[in-house]
Amino acid sequence: MLVVTIEATAPTTGTVLLYGHLDKQPPLGDWSDGLDPYRPVRKGNRLFARGVADDGYAMFSALLAIEELERNGVPHARCVVLIEASEESGSPDLEAHLDVLGQELGNVELMVCLDSGAHSYDRLWVTTSLRGVLNVDVTVDVLERGQHSGSASGVVPSSMRIMRQLLDRIEDSATGEILLSELQPQIPMSHVTAASQVADAFGDVAGQEQPVVSGLELMGADAAERILRRSWYPTLSIVGAQGLPDSSIAGNVLRPSTTLTLSLRLPPSCDPVAAETAVVRALTTNVPSNARVSVNAVTASGWVTPELAPWLRAALEEGSTQAFGNEVAYAGEGGSIPFLAALGQRFPAVQFVATGVLGPDSNAHGIDEMLDLDCAVAVTNAISHVLSAHAAQGK
Incomplete structure (x- = not known):
């Protein structure tokens, strides 16, 4: 410093x-x-x-x-x-x-x-x-080494499928809504009012600055809700991955493991320690097929x-x-x-x-x-x- x-x-x-x-x-x-x-x-x-x-x-x-x-x-x-x-x-x-x-x-x-x-x-x-942030590296292991997909698939569960099941405990994949109560916001009414005022004065500031592809439907019902979704709602983004070969060299192999780096944005008033505990519990409790899961998490307060x-x-x-x-x-x-x-x-x-x-x-x-x-x-x-x-x- x-x-x-x-x-x-x-x-x-x-x-x-x-x-x-x-x-x-x-x-x-x-x-x-x-x-x-x-x-x-x-x-x-x-x-x-x-x-x-x-x-x-x-x-x-x-x-x-x-x-x-x-x-x-x-x-x-x-x-x-x-x-x-x-x-x-x-x-x-x-x-x-x-x-x-x-x-x-x-x-x-x-x-x-x-x-x-x-x-x-x-x-x-x-x-x-x-918002606060919770960064999580989560790894799902199913094999000691990769196997020909013709001989292992259908017998050994896919590490990616298990990963998807675990993520479904945290996020509704159809809507993007976070399911864990520890990550839900308590939005002060003053901030709800302020979001409406910003939307009225400046328009869809949270949506219009995004370089989206043509025709993409944004999340949120209107400009005010999008402002709140960006500033007060929890969200999950997958920002990195390991164990996935580049598609140009990918073969018919059942991969031994999948690692994803998750970035969870937390509401400003959310307790990051409670959020971390809830997310780790969701990822490591009653794991499908008894796969091996390891988690490393780092938090920062809102x-x-x-x-x-x-x-x-x-x-x-x-x-x-x-x-x-x-x-x-x-x-x-x-x-x-x-x-x-x-x-x-x-x-x-x-x-x-x-x-x-x-x-x-x-x-x-x-x-x-x-x-x-x-x-x-x-x-x-x-x-x-x-x-x-x-x-x-x-x-």
Whole structure:
């Protein structure tokens, strides 16, 4: 973790933490002609490369926001910029780093996270909630070694069929609904209302930004429900597999095992430990055909923003209006930022601002990742205003 401390220029004892991360996802696949994950390419106001938006811009944005205040003689509180180096791996070292930093962080009053999303690039979007995540590697073994399918099939059960039966305990494969009660959301009515307001004002923001194939029917009855499905509903995605040969070299072999990597997004208020226990129990209890099953799971907590103080709500409105020319907007996001939950537990009275540049076509974790430079500059200016407003509270 990279730690940068900038001492206060305002007469205040409070500290502002500004968070981002510098590690990146793998390139995933072949990028479009002229683009490269490791060689930044600028096209107009867009910058393409792996990690530019998630979350390479954040360190520069945080430091520039502070530099702008100092250049203009505007006071700010003590600022600590924390840049994590293992966020994309689930933040396995985060708690240890925070333990070591301890009192060095000081009296934290405001936390600014620059790793979140935006439904558009024309205003500041502030995140109101984040889902948790449960990553599970599950392996089903049926043979010590592969066998000719002509001699073994019909006698030895398929590891994939058993895997499908196990997954059916977790998810209704016809609808995508999660069946385990431990993973079901308790959605606050305020967030239901907010989703309807976002849908009314901005349309089908959760659906329209997806690069779906022609004619695909989206999940959810309407725009508001899709916003909630992306930000508050549990979902299961299969994100990796082992034991499956490439189709170009696949033979008539009954495979000895199947391994799938599951990504379960958890509701923001869901207990990740209870969720892990329920999922592991579903995968390992009364296994069909008495097959051998092994499971390895890693969890990260979701997060719901505390109520914003009046001064902060006003500063966000002013910052968005000044930087973007439009009022601020609020919405839940479907991803996970373990740092926010960790800080919330350590500093329960802290004020939070989670924002970012992961908007339409930003392609985080995918090919052709893109940073909208105009949005990045505007977010930086808006955060600079928030830092100024925070310092003014200490006068």
